[in-house]
Amino acid sequence: MGASSSLGNEAEALWRDIDAGALEGRAPSDPAWAWTLACARWAAGVADPPPAPPEGDPRALARGGWILARGAFAGKNRDLLESWVAFVEALGVEAGLTSLLRGFRAHAQGDPAKALRWAEEAAGDARAAGAAALLVEAEALRSLALLEAGQTGDARETARRASRMGRTESLPQSEYLAGITLARVRRWEGRPHHAARILSALIAIAPEPWRGWAAAELWLAGEEAGARAAQADPRTPIGAVAARWAAGEPLRAPSAWAPLGRIEAEVEALMDPHAPAPRDIAAWRAGGELPQRYRGLVLVGTPDEPVGAPWIRLSPSAPPARFLALGLGRTGAPRAAAPRRQRRTTQALATLALAGPKGMGREELFQKVYGFTFKPVTHQGSLDVLMHRVREVIEPFGELQRPEGDVALVVQRDCLLEDEPGETPLEELVLRTIATRPGAGARDLASELGVALRTMQTLLSQLAAEGLCEAAKDARRLVYRVEDTTFSEPTRATVVPAP
Incomplete structure (x- = not known):
């Protein structure tokens, strides 16, 4: 067998097997393939980053560029990703692979429609060529793009398909991408426990930068201890975000990686009632439902509050606003909390707080707190006791007003009230x-x-x-x-x- 034929066979083996780590012990003679092997060892977490790419077979260089671009994608390093996408584009080979990397770039730029188009083009080329790793990653990218576009059902089915294919083909790097994608979809569907199960398994085996991405997603699913234990490398952009979230530090500047920057801003809005908020989080602040994608974060507490319940900030100069317990350390306002055993008092305080200074009728309040219809003859005594306890808690900060059968909390100075315990x-x-x-x-x-x-x-x-x-x-x-x-x-x- 001639040298060129041998190199072609090695190229085919590398296309399929580089992610599974099933390469032969010897390096191919072309320095470009040796460099690609060095890229693969770095991706497996057993070697330092490879040197600058040499001259050589452009197909090998394209695959090495793919490995490094995928690592930048996992680490959420937009500048590095764009440099490796440009490198592969300049080689002018491997159209399907190039489409995938262009989709990675569009996703990083916050353009899900363009990312979806490139992912579909890459998937079509991968099917025609029988390229398993490329197909798995194109499907994972499609799922991420569909999720960003609000098509959760299609994102779920695509993520499931990618995860199954990655497992069947035994392609670790592609499996990591498909697994984290599936976990993100599960979290968006309001199933943080399934996301945590997937991410915990990945963290146990995946090298950096996958571990950093999985740790950040695990924190968003509400498993703070597991995210900290992952010890994500803070030198990667995603690792730095995971470390900052675990430490409870405020956002300084959003990530250049557009989807991550949006998530950072949303987390900040959940923790700080004064931060700008998208419509669904603003609705939750005012008393609506927490967006499903952040259900797990309600479970994250503080050193003083190991299980986090949301809190409500009351101020004479601003509308009432919910925020997560994670943000308690950022406000200097005092807490107005009922004793732990008085669950209904806490619920009544939270209900009245979110109703604002206009308050609500006593019958409506009773129904919300006790869960059944108010009957004056039977329930007036219970309501009076409840109002007495509410007044005791709020008096240092304002007053409980009861004009013409309505009840309302009116505060003269800022305070914090624990939200009703139904959130956890x-x-x-x-x-x-x-x-x-x-x-x-x-x-x-x-x-x-x-x-x-x-x-x-x-x-x-x-x-x-x-x-x-x-x-x-x-x-x-x-x-x-x-x-x-x-x-x-x-x-x-x-x-x-x-x-």
């Missing part, structure tokens, strides 16, 4: 805990979450019956885990040998 249901806490610590039993979970064993056993039975978790026998006890119907444990890559 026990089932969400349990699912999150199982997702990141599979194999826990009812006694373990009851102890960790401070719940009666019988209550935990009943809840776990309900969750298993609804298909939200799985129960299995382990010796003499039942253990539980959250499983995603699409995701499987990622491939453990063979280390690409050094030349």
Whole structure:
């Protein structure tokens, strides 16, 4: 077999196997292929970044550029991504690969329509060529673009397809991209426990910069401890964001990576009631539903509040506004909190606070707090006790007014009120805990979450019956885990040998 034929065979092997790390122990004779092997070793996390690309086979250089562009995509380094996309474009080979990288660039620039077009073009070329890694990554990119465009259902189906293909083909780098994409879709659907399950599995095996991206997504899913434990490299843009979120530091300047910059601004709006907010977060601040994509963040607390419930800022000079417990350290306003055992007092305070100075009728308030219709003869005494307790809490900051049967909170100075406890249901806490610590039993979970064993056993039975978790026998006890119907444990890559 001649040298050119041998190099062609090695090119085909590299196209399929470079992500699986299944290369032969010897380096090809062309220096461009040796450089691409060095890129693959860096991507596997076993070598320093490769040197500048040499002269050589443009097909090999294009694949090396793909590896480095993909790393920049994972690390959310827009400048580096754009430089490697330009490098591959200048080579003038591998049209499908070039389309994929152009889609990466469009995504980084915040243009989901253009990213979708390039991803579809890359997917078509990949199918025609039988290029598995290219197809998996094109489908993952399609899913991200569809999600940014608000097409969550199509994004879900595309992410599931990419994840299954990546697992079937055993392509680790492509699997990492598909897995994180699927986790983001799960989070957007309001399923942070499934996102946490996927991301925890990826963090256990993926090298940087994937670990940094997975850590940031895990934090957004509400698993703060797991995100910190990932120890993302703060030298990468995404690692720096993950570290800043874990430390509770305020946003200084949004990321140049457009989708990440938007997420940063939205997180800031959830933590700071004075920060600009998109429409759905502004609606939540005023008393509406929390956007599903951030349901997990309600679970993140502070050193003083290990399980975070939202808070409400009241001011005589501004409308009432909710914010997450994560933002408590940013405000100097004092807290006006009812004793923990007075859950209905807390709920009444939150309900009246979000109603504003106009307040509401006593019948409506009673219905919201107690869950059934107010009957004066039967319930007036309970309402009077409730109003007495509300007045005790709010008097240092304002007053409870009751004109003509209505009730309203009117404050003279700023204060903070804890939101009603419906935002952090026990089932969400349990699912999150199982997702990141599979194999826990009812006694373990009851102890960790401070719940009666019988209550935990009943809840776990309900969750298993609804298909939200799985129960299995382990010796003499039942253990539980959250499983995603699409995701499987990622491939453990063979280390690409050094030349």
